[in-house]
Amino acid sequence: VSLLIRGAVLDGLPVGVRIVEGRFAAVGPEVGPEPGDEVLDGSGCAVSGGWVNGHTHAAMTLFRGFGDDLPLMEWLTTKIWPAEARLDDTDVYWGTRLACIEMIRGGTVRFWDMYWHSEAVARAVVDAGLRATVSAVVIDGGDPARGRAQHAALSDSIAALEAAGPLVTPSFGPHAVYTVSPETLSWLAEQAAARGISVQIHLSETEDEVHACVAAHGLRPAMLLDRCGVLNERAVLAHCVWLDDDELDLVAERGATIVTNPVSNLKLAVGGVFRYDAATTRGIPVGLGTDGASSNNSLDVLGDAKFLALIQKHAQRDPAAMPAPEALAVASGRRASRLGGGTGIVVGEPADCVLVRLDADELGPGDFTANLVYAAGRAAVDTVIVAGRVLMRGRVVDDADGVRAEAYARARRLGVG
Numbered sequence: 001v002s003l004l005i006r007g008a009v010l011d012g013l014p015v016g017v018r019i020v021e022g023r024f025a026a027v028g029p030e031v032g033p034e035p036g037d038e039v040l041d042g043s044g045c046a047v048s049g050g051w052v053n054g055h056t057h058a059a060m061t062l063f064r065g066f067g068d069d070l071p072l073m074e075w076l077t078t079k080i081w082p083a084e085a086r087l088d089d090t091d092v093y094w095g096t097r098l099a100c101i102e103m104i105r106g107g108t109v110r111f112w113d114m115y116w117h118s119e120a121v122a123r124a125v126v127d128a129g130l131r132a133t134v135s136a137v138v139i140d141g142g143d144p145a146r147g148r149a150q151h152a153a154l155s156d157s158i159a160a161l162e163a164a165g166p167l168v169t170p171s172f173g174p175h176a177v178y179t180v181s182p183e184t185l186s187w188l189a190e191q192a193a194a195r196g197i198s199v200q201i202h203l204s205e206t207e208d209e210v211h212a213c214v215a216a217h218g219l220r221p222a223m224l225l226d227r228c229g230v231l232n233e234r235a236v237l238a239h240c241v242w243l244d245d246d247e248l249d250l251v252a253e254r255g256a257t258i259v260t261n262p263v264s265n266l267k268l269a270v271g272g273v274f275r276y277d278a279a280t281t282r283g284i285p286v287g288l289g290t291d292g293a294s295s296n297n298s299l300d301v302l303g304d305a306k307f308l309a310l311i312q313k314h315a316q317r318d319p320a321a322m323p324a325p326e327a328l329a330v331a332s333g334r335r336a337s338r339l340g341g342g343t344g345i346v347v348g349e350p351a352d353c354v355l356v357r358l359d360a361d362e363l364g365p366g367d368f369t370a371n372l373v374y375a376a377g378r379a380a381v382d383t384v385i386v387a388g389r390v391l392m393r394g395r396v397v398d399d400a401d402g403v404r405a406e407a408y409a410r411a412r413r414l415g416v417g
């Protein structure tokens, strides 16, 4: 299986990009098609690595626009939790498929997911053709016995994710320190180490979480995670808005990755801003996430890169903070190797890339990267390729209407659509 992208612009020059068996095989001005290649005309487009959504709950597309603008606990207890209690595998499959279509249309090639029914998530990822790190989600309500009762099912879930093929990477997804007991977190840390897999967790999202953690355990959230053995290079920490200097030092020392979710933080009014410079000067890898469609409400990584830049400038009172190329680097996974992606158009690397239309109104005149982050939206993304497979071309994703119809039917069944 081989594909040749002809005439797309890379670093200012039209090039050929040849893809064989899911990997970049040749890149350069002289590269042309070989016998048997499918040829894709990339003229009028720039070719780039795609974006990485470092934290989301994909199937929550089913709950988009359901109970917005309510206080967090009222929204959870009266809207989301009752609806989630009715979810089955098929709901999650179609919700995730719908999310994948939106992410493909936005130029995302890879995402990190935390949601129930992980096997259904994995099936949807494979059928959509995206890459994802899918997690076996854990909540024990602070009760270690409830945690122990899930051990066998969690092991089974990880085994199923491992069997899902090369597009799916398994991980554990303990929800947060306020919903999972230290005993269960310690067990997950051991399991993750033995299996060499990542642990995704929400950390220090709100100030209340910090106060509650100190009251319950005598430790701030990152310190508690460390005591449980979770804080290491396999940890991917979502939010981290309220980490203090000592916690940031520890996160850096342990080699954990942080995923910032600026739009979700703004919409849920967490009242603080992730300290990007304080984290990166310590050497902490940082990625960008949208969070779920109930708290964003889009899965638009490129759009969120603008928010990332703006909120960092605003918080630091410095328009030179978070320049556009840095925001795009974070959105591309280039500042966090654990998240995958970010390698760009390099021979031998997985063939994940996007073509961006150069004639989009908002992309000219002036600097391409500044225009892409500050002015152009995801509509400028024309083509998306993952593992050498064309998932979108001319903004058309196969079977998008069919997926939307199925997902909306599932939402009606759940009483949320």
Ligand SMILES: [Zn+2]
Binding pocket: 055, 056, 057, 202, 238, 291, 292
């Ligand atoms: Zn989240």
